Amino acid sequence: MTGPADWWRHAVVYQVYLRSFADGNGDGTGDLAGLRLRLPYLADLGVDALWVNPWYPSPLRDGGYDVADYRSIDPRFGTLAQAQALVAEAHALGLRVLADIVPNHTSDQHRWFQAALAAGPGSAERERYWFVDGTGAGGDQPPNDWPSVFGGRAWTRVTEPDGRPGQWYLHLFDVSQPDLNWGNPEVIAEFEDVLRFWFDRGIDGFRIDVGHGLAKDPTLPDLGLSGGDEALLGVARGENHPYWDRPEVHAVYRGWRSIGDGYDPPRVFVGEVWLDEPERLAHYLRPDELHTSFAFELTDPDWDAEGFRTAIDAAMAAARLASAPVTWVLSNHDLPRHVSRYGRPAAVRKRFGADAYDFTGLDVALGRRRARAAALLSLALPGGVYLYQGEELGLEEVLDIPAEQRDDPLFTRSAGTLPGRDGCRVPLPWEPDGSSLGFGSNGAWLPQPRAWAGLAASVQAGDPTSMLQLYRRALALRRSEPVLGSDSFTWRPSRPSVLHFARGEVAPTVEVLVNLGADPVHLPAGEVLLASQDVRAGRLPADAAAWVRVTPSLRSPP
Numbered sequence: 001m002t003g004p005a006d007w008w009r010h011a012v013v014y015q016v017y018l019r020s021f022a023d024g025n026g027d028g029t030g031d032l033a034g035l036r037l038r039l040p041y042l043a044d045l046g047v048d049a050l051w052v053n054p055w056y057p058s059p060l061r062d063g064g065y066d067v068a069d070y071r072s073i074d075p076r077f078g079t080l081a082q083a084q085a086l087v088a089e090a091h092a093l094g095l096r097v098l099a100d101i102v103p104n105h106t107s108d109q110h111r112w113f114q115a116a117l118a119a120g121p122g123s124a125e126r127e128r129y130w131f132v133d134g135t136g137a138g139g140d141q142p143p144n145d146w147p148s149v150f151g152g153r154a155w156t157r158v159t160e161p162d163g164r165p166g167q168w169y170l171h172l173f174d175v176s177q178p179d180l181n182w183g184n185p186e187v188i189a190e191f192e193d194v195l196r197f198w199f200d201r202g203i204d205g206f207r208i209d210v211g212h213g214l215a216k217d218p219t220l221p222d223l224g225l226s227g228g229d230e231a232l233l234g235v236a237r238g239e240n241h242p243y244w245d246r247p248e249v250h251a252v253y254r255g256w257r258s259i260g261d262g263y264d265p266p267r268v269f270v271g272e273v274w275l276d277e278p279e280r281l282a283h284y285l286r287p288d289e290l291h292t293s294f295a296f297e298l299t300d301p302d303w304d305a306e307g308f309r310t311a312i313d314a315a316m317a318a319a320r321l322a323s324a325p326v327t328w329v330l331s332n333h334d335l336p337r338h339v340s341r342y343g344r345p346a347a348v349r350k351r352f353g354a355d356a357y358d359f360t361g362l363d364v365a366l367g368r369r370r371a372r373a374a375a376l377l378s379l380a381l382p383g384g385v386y387l388y389q390g391e392e393l394g395l396e397e398v399l400d401i402p403a404e405q406r407d408d409p410l411f412t413r414s415a416g417t418l419p420g421r422d423g424c425r426v427p428l429p430w431e432p433d434g435s436s437l438g439f440g441s442n443g444a445w446l447p448q449p450r451a452w453a454g455l456a457a458s459v460q461a462g463d464p465t466s467m468l469q470l471y472r473r474a475l476a477l478r479r480s481e482p483v484l485g486s487d488s489f490t491w492r493p494s495r496p497s498v499l500h501f502a503r504g505e506v507a508p509t510v511e512v513l514v515n516l517g518a519d520p521v522h523l524p525a526g527e528v529l530l531a532s533q534d535v536r537a538g539r540l541p542a543d544a545a546a547w548v549r550v551t552p553s554l555r556s557p558p
């Protein structure tokens with residue numbers, strides 16, 4: 001790939017949830033063959049790169065975030081040769097490809113874990129993970145009180161090769177995802193080698209799963225938490241947490257950065273780092289660590305102007321501390337789709353836990369209208385943007401997946417009290433008909449709503465008013481309007497329910513307005529480049545956004 005080395009600073013990256021993107025071999029599961037066929041769609045959309053969720057051999061107990069072999073492709077998704085062909089074809093279309101690396105844990109099917117089980121206590125094999133004796137009489141109590149992010153405790157007891165109840169191993173996620181011991185140099189060396197393996201095959205970079213994880217306090221102290229969903233993935237301020245955001249993790253990333261920098265062009269990293277404190281997030285974005293990390297702030301508020309304003313300021317403050325660009329995201333494979341988030345009645349909500357899935361009173365049409373505006377908001381902010389597959393089609397969260405078809409461990413480990421993340425992972429509709437709306441030739445692994453026929457990509461492609469066309473035009477303008485690729489950003493005075501900011505220091509600027517109030521608002525005088533709803537008589541309706549090019553009026557000659 002040619003192009004500027006800092007392409008990632010303003011890139012729009014499309015997240016491909018491979019299982020649900022396009023099925024090329026008719027087995028109901030998305031795959032590399034399907035993705036390769038649809039690459040022209042992504043090039044037409046106008047994105048700069050794609051991030052492909054884990055494609056490695058996996059029991060798929062956690063959608064592929066349970067990796068059994070980091071140097072290969074799951075046969076359900078294709079072959080290594082297909083992955084290399086994908087990279088070559090994407091590059092030929094001007095698209096970069098980021099893969100997903102899962103360093104906090106492996107699958108329990110990984111050869112290392114299997115070897116650790118077989119080798120028994122005290123072995124070098126067990127030192128790659130966290131195998132610990134239990135407490136209490138006969139060691140039948142877990143080593144400490146750590147909870148699993150997916151519910152239940154983070155420790156499971158194994159049966160030793162001699163048949164006796166034995167040690168416990170740590171799994172901050174599912175029982176099938178044992179945590180690696182990053183205090184062991186062998187683990188460090190292994191992952192550095194895995195990075196080289198994929199970089200040598202042309203991968204342009206990695207998204208790092210649970211980037212604030214990896215290192216653990218080896219004394220394994222109790223958390224003493226009373227629980228609470230919010231505490232599970234995040235870190236309380238100022239806390240010396242035994243497994244999130246430990247200082248030791250930074251040396252790992254410095255090693256990774258130097259490997260990535262050794263390639264031409266340099267390879268890039270985006271971290272999934274859940275931290276609320278800007279100073280701590282900024283540590284990950286130091287010049288010799290990660291290039292970017294997701295700004296999850298924008299996923300926090302529902303449809304709330306003050307919430308967005310706070311989120312934008314917080315994300316920009318964190319990035320400024322590290323001179324890094326912000327990487328905006330509205331949705332991903334872990335969060336309920338934002339069409340549905342914005343279509344529910346105003347309420348206090350949380351990112352995780354039961355409240356995140358409360359869709360009582362949902363108005364999908366309203367949510368979709370607001371999602372159009374949110375697209376123009378996120379795509380007008382300085383920095384990079386990650387789009388989650390299907391948001392360009394305006395897909396909503398699927399709420400009625402039958403229990404027996406639900407696949408997410410969050411559902412099973414919470415004993416069904418949380419619906420889990422399947423509702424945002426439903427296969428895409430490409431055509432208005434067929435057994436899976438063009439996803440593949442033979443059904444889909446999760447049921448698609450019938451109404452999605454009307455949202456199919458082929459239907460929207462021919463409709464100038466569609467969500468897909470809005471995204472295409474926004475992405476084209478991002479490229480053609482130089483100020484949208486700059487770092488400049490200035491809030492303009494506005495009423496509280498309106499977000500108004502300018503891009504560009506000197507005229508012509510692009511003024512961005514998002515109307516979250518109930519009444520129409522006047523747009524500044526200028527050329528409306530793009531609006532999410534019809535603008536009449538210079539007024540922007542409720543739940544809409546517009547980009548306006550404002551040129552100073554020509555001064556009369558002296």
Ligand code: GLC
Nearest residue numbers: 062065102173209210333334
């Ligand atoms: C990340 C992934 C999520 C996965 C978890 C454990 O948060 O985005 O899908 O379940 O890590 O790997």
